[in-house]
Amino acid sequence: MDEFCGSPNKNTGDSFLTIWKFPDSEILEDMDKRTIKLASSETVNSISDMALICFLKIIAKLNRKSEILE
Secondary structure (H helix, E strand, O other): OHHHOOEEEEEOOOOEEEEOOOOHHHEEEEOOOOEEEEOOOHHHHHHHHHHHHHHHHHHHHHHHOHHHHO
């Protein structure tokens, strides 16, 4: 997960949570509507792509392990 910039955050035995945090400079707040949006930037796109690729690699590895598939 390090190579994809994810941070393991919580492990509850059979499951785990990994997060990808966007830099504060990429977060746009609209206090009138009480919403938070992400900027449309190369940084946001890269982090999103890395999260997706990491998720797909985890699923692929899980599906190759016979111990898990049983």
